[in-house]
Amino acid sequence: MDFLSNLALGFATATSFANLGFCLIGVILGTLVGVLPGIGATATIAMLLPITFQLEPVSSLIMLAGIYYGAQYGGSTTAILINMPGESSSAVTAIDGYQLARRGKAGTALAVAALGSFFAGSVSTFLVAIFAPPLTVVALKFGAAEYFSLMVLGLVSSVALAHGSILKALAMVVLGLLLGLVGTDIYSGTPRFIMGIREYADGLNFVAVAVGVFGIAEILRNLESEQTREVMKTNVRNLWPSREDFKRMVAPVLRGTALGSALGILPGGGAILASFASYTVEKRISKNPQEFGRGAIEGVAGPESANNAGAQTSFIPLLTLGIPANPVMALMVGAMIIQGIVPGPNVATEQPALFWGIIASMWIGNLMLIVLNLPLIGLWVKLLTVPYYVLFPIIMAFCSIGVYSVRSNVYDLYAVAAFGLLGYVMLKLRCEPAPLLLGFVLGPLLEENLRRAMILSRGDPATFATRPISAGLLLLSLVVLIVVFLPQVRKKRDEVFVEDN
Amino acid sequence: MTYLRLAGLSVGALCAASAAFAQGYPERQITMVVPFAAGGPTDTVARLVAEKMGTDLGTQIIIENLGGAGGTLGASQVAEAEADGYTVLLHHIGMATSETLYRNLAYDTLNAFEYVGLVTEVPMTVLARNDFEPADMAAFIEYVKANGDSLTLANAGIGAASHLCGMLLMQALEVPLVTVPYKGTGPAMTDLLGGQVDIMCDQTTNTTKQIQGATVKAYAVTTPERLELFPDLPTVAEAGIPAAEVSIWHGIYTPKGTPAEVNEALSASLQKALADPGIVKAFADLGTTPSPAEDATPAALKEKLETEIARWKPVIEAAGVYAD
Numbered sequence: 013m014d015f016l017s018n019l020a021l022g023f024a025t026a027t028s029f030a031n032l033g034f035c036l037i038g039v040i041l042g043t044l045v046g047v048l049p050g051i052g053a054t055a056t057i058a059m060l061l062p063i064t065f066q067l068e069p070v071s072s073l074i075m076l077a078g079i080y081y082g083a084q085y086g087g088s089t090t091a092i093l094i095n096m097p098g099e100s101s102s103a104v105t106a107i108d109g110y111q112l113a114r115r116g117k118a119g120t121a122l123a124v125a126a127l128g129s130f131f132a133g134s135v136s137t138f139l140v141a142i143f144a145p146p147l148t149v150v151a152l153k154f155g156a157a158e159y160f161s162l163m164v165l166g167l168v169s170s171v172a173l174a175h176g177s178i179l180k181a182l183a184m185v186v187l188g189l190l191l192g193l194v195g196t197d198i199y200s201g202t203p204r205f206i207m208g209i210r211e212y213a214d215g216l217n218f219v220a221v222a223v224g225v226f227g228i229a230e231i232l233r234n235l236e237s238e239q240t241r242e243v244m245k246t247n248v249r250n251l252w253p254s255r256e257d258f259k260r261m262v263a264p265v266l267r268g269t270a271l272g273s274a275l276g277i278l279p280g281g282g283a284i285l286a287s288f289a290s291y292t293v294e295k296r297i298s299k300n301p302q303e304f305g306r307g308a309i310e311g312v313a314g315p316e317s318a319n320n321a322g323a324q325t326s327f328i329p330l331l332t333l334g335i336p337a338n339p340v341m342a343l344m345v346g347a348m349i350i351q352g353i354v355p356g357p358n359v360a361t362e363q364p365a366l367f368w369g370i371i372a373s374m375w376i377g378n379l380m381l382i383v384l385n386l387p388l389i390g391l392w393v394k395l396l397t398v399p400y401y402v403l404f405p406i407i408m409a410f411c412s413i414g415v416y417s418v419r420s421n422v423y424d425l426y427a428v429a430a431f432g433l434l435g436y437v438m439l440k441l442r443c444e445p446a447p448l449l450l451g452f453v454l455g456p457l458l459e460e461n462l463r464r465a466m467i468l469s470r471g472d473p474a475t476f477a478t479r480p481i482s483a484g485l486l487l488l489s490l491v492v493l494i495v496v497f498l499p500q501v502r503k504k505r506d507e508v509f510v511e512d513n
Numbered sequence: 514m515t516y517l518r519l520a521g522l523s524v525g526a527l528c529a530a531s532a533a534f535a536q537g538y539p540e541r542q543i544t545m546v547v548p549f550a551a552g553g554p555t556d557t558v559a560r561l562v563a564e565k566m567g568t569d570l571g572t573q574i575i576i577e578n579l580g581g582a583g584g585t586l587g588a589s590q591v592a593e594a595e596a597d598g599y600t601v602l603l604h605h606i607g608m609a610t611s612e613t614l615y616r617n618l619a620y621d622t623l624n625a626f627e628y629v630g631l632v633t634e635v636p637m638t639v640l641a642r643n644d645f646e647p648a649d650m651a652a653f654i655e656y657v658k659a660n661g662d663s664l665t666l667a668n669a670g671i672g673a674a675s676h677l678c679g680m681l682l683m684q685a686l687e688v689p690l691v692t693v694p695y696k697g698t699g700p701a702m703t704d705l706l707g708g709q710v711d712i713m714c715d716q717t718t719n720t721t722k723q724i725q726g727a728t729v730k731a732y733a734v735t736t737p738e739r740l741e742l743f744p745d746l747p748t749v750a751e752a753g754i755p756a757a758e759v760s761i762w763h764g765i766y767t768p769k770g771t772p773a774e775v776n777e778a779l780s781a782s783l784q785k786a787l788a789d790p791g792i793v794k795a796f797a798d799l800g801t802t803p804s805p806a807e808d809a810t811p812a813a814l815k816e817k818l819e820t821e822i823a824r825w826k827p828v829i830e831a832a833g834v835y836a837d
Contacts, residue, residue, distance in 0.1 A: 054551075058578065061551065061560070062564070062576075065560075151707075152703070152706055152707035152708075153707065154707070155704065155709040156704075196671075196836070198670055198671070198694050198695075198696055199694055200834075201614075201671040201672075201834060201835055201836035201837070202837075210581075210582050210589075210619070213581055213582040214580070214582065279699070279703050329703070333702075333703065333706060334722050335699050335702055335703050336699050337699075339550065339552070342551075342552035342553065343551055343552035344552070345552055346551060346553065346556055346557050347552075349557045349718075349795075349798070350557060350560055350561060350795070352794070352795060354721060354722050354798050354799065356722020356723055356726050357728045358722065358726045359722075419578075419579075419580065420577065420578075420579055421581070460696065464693060464694075464695075467665075467692075467693050468665060468693060468709065468710070
């Protein structure tokens, strides 16, 4: 009953005329910046922070939260339409979403992404409302050893991201891991592989790498021949998913929601894995795994749901512990403090209207997003009919602005250029960018937690096997390894007789 | 003809501007560089102060977050910026410690900046996980001395406030604890809450709510006086380790060569901002107090920076940690 009255309080707060308005402003802004390639939620919230000083605390946080998940929706739009992911989660969406767009099914992909996200967002919002405190207890059980084993599981699974050669996928993962080493070693303070450039002391910028290897590389390839683009704009049809498409997306959305909700509660980087993990699972259990990478609906529906579910549940550490799980959350904390609310473990009891208002607004925001986005799909798809010689310079310009806005660092722009060329070479060699990005994201987490676990255990590697959660995750990695490699080995023999397309 | 007239006009305008520099200051918006990410404790302090100073000066003060390399990237950009009073830097204790932590700093700390004034000195708290055995600070010191090498001490990365305080604590207690660095306060605090690590010393901006929520055990404060916020917590001096006294002081700087009148104008505005009841309240919520007017002056900040550089040099060298 307590829960119901709390939720009623939340909805009463969130549905006040002003708060509905701020929620709407937030999600519209979020969608718009998400759609601009490279410009993400972090930069936007940082820019808008001063405006929120004048607002009521609840209103300003509702608006900022709206920007956050609005940008998640918008980010998948660019990933699908122009292969330009703005964050790690939409990198997965780009794999199959962009292929769908190239086959003229951009509208379907966008609709599937939006519907999946809405469902996942609704379910995970209720999870946050009902289970936030007990889930926090679980999250706190995760120490360095557990995170290390979780990252191992993520890396092992990442091989499944590739739809070509396993060897090339492994090579890309390793290259990504190496790129992730650039920056300052947090344990000794020694700069590594920064070539004397202090601007890289905190590592390469993820957005720069992602925009380069995915987006710029794709632009270079499109400029080779206008032909592939022609198919995209003349074949625009199927704005709405067919009955068949709906059937195919139901199960992946359910699985993605479960996976994303679970991983999102881990403040040490669980949410990063959500969409990658979902893609891996969908590809493994699909009856037609060969479709993945060539435009499988499941490859968009699952990861998009997982991503959005993770985005909602990653509010849990912030709301129950007062600890931000990612840079966007850190900005929200900054906004709260400036409003005179210092978030901590008691925020739910001290500020019930704020706490429950934000939770209720998440659901309302998701509802607004779906209402807003479905009609917009037609408009986004029309963008593809803009002549490419007009479109690509605009994309490049926005990319540059977006990447620069993340940390005001010119060297990040040089990185975009360099990784654009690298991505083009990789395209020519038929190496895929997704495993590289996963290696790049997980590498630093893997190293950090490995070394921390070893420090905490005084150098005893048995810690990974004696802590039950860690041991369980490592066992699971072993199972995945076997499941991934056995069929591959078997298939190799069959493939000899199949002509490679 | 038109061009000539325009050129003449602008030359005239330039002359007028330089003559009336101090009186006219500020004529446009001021950029305040914060060398850390948006949303962090330093950023919060900067935004609170910048808003009030801007209102007072009749202009807008824009916060620019130029994070990276422990705050030295942002500081070096301000060192190279035009000395016209429109680029200022808000930095914390790291301004003094990076002089020793970074052996190849791009600027000469004592000669690259002018001074505006001190903003606040944030107290630090000595914490442990909630089920840590010792009941009070005396028992804590005894316990840590007895079990030193089996205890872990978390910090938020090299050069972070928690790292500095941890170094001081270990040197004052003469025990080497197992140091566990994290990437920022968030993950370090999470592991302290989860009982994965034993001890941490961090700013009240990060710890107040956790202490009030009883999710961690607090033992002492690192200020010379007890805090109003936690009257039951003894100071480190009371506990017999005055050498562990430390606060995270924040100051505002301008590039070398900025006219003295400009620094004075900024300082006067800073003093007004720090006396504002809204700021006092906001700072109190964070567990800190604004610097008194006599400290919010160029001379006081200059002296603070010099003494702190001298103080930290031997501490950091003894610990043998560098960030380059």
